[in-house]
């Protein structure tokens with residue numbers, strides 16, 4: 001089978017990290033795994049160089065506030081490096097790539113959250129990805145009040161987690177708008193999962209989804 005890119009999206013504390021680890025374990029024990037390899041990665045910070053960009057993006061700086069367009073360009077720089085140096089080579093080798101966040105996060109956070117122009121964001125996403133689109137986007141949808149409480153209980157909050165509740169509610173609207181936009185044209189490309197359920201139930205929903213998706217890919 002050709003390589004496939006699966007992206008996990010959602011607001012703070014929605015459980016992407018937890019569920020990605022569980023899915024990786026599930027794929028690893030699959031006897032009939034149809035890909036050459038499995039890679040788990042994330043944005044920002046999916047490589048040593050991207051890790052340096054991540055540090056700049058997420059570390060709060062008391063001396064100078066980061067401007068919205070600076071933030072947008074840094075996410076684009078992280079993505080350009082990640083796609084060209086890692087994602088494309090993996091996909092060309094026939095791997096399954098599980099990526100924690102991708103272009104939808106930029107639309108949701110920098111577009112709906114920060115209020116930057118959607119046309120500019122789409123253009124930058126195209127430049128950064130060179131047109132590489134996910135084969136599947138899984139949106140773990142959660143009320144931001146619950147997500148932020150989960151993230152807070154975990155410990156210190158990074159620069160973006162520190163934004164107010166309205167920002168995070170707007171981010172959720174961004175993911176919802178992207179999901180709705182795909183509903184009529186390509187409903188199987190952007191799937192919503194209810195992330196307010198127990199960890200076990202979310203894992204069960206995801207496994208059910210991937211059983212179906214793998215069958216579809218195998219027969220296409």
Ligand code: Z5A
Nearest residue numbers: 013014015016017018043075105106109150160161198199
């Ligand atoms: N960002 C952006 O603005 N623009 C972009 O283009 C991109 C990203 C690509 C990356 O931060 C930040 O960059 C992110 C968006 C922005 N905003 N922030 N902050 P990150 O990678 O460090 O963090 P994150 O992606 O937001 O993930 P997270 O906050 O670490 O959460 P998570 O991975 O979704 O959840 P988790 O770590 O699996 O779970 C959080 C806690 O909840 C943990 O204690 C779990 O045990 C618990 N949990 C998980 N699932 C459940 C359920 N079902 N019930 C109860 N408790 C649960």
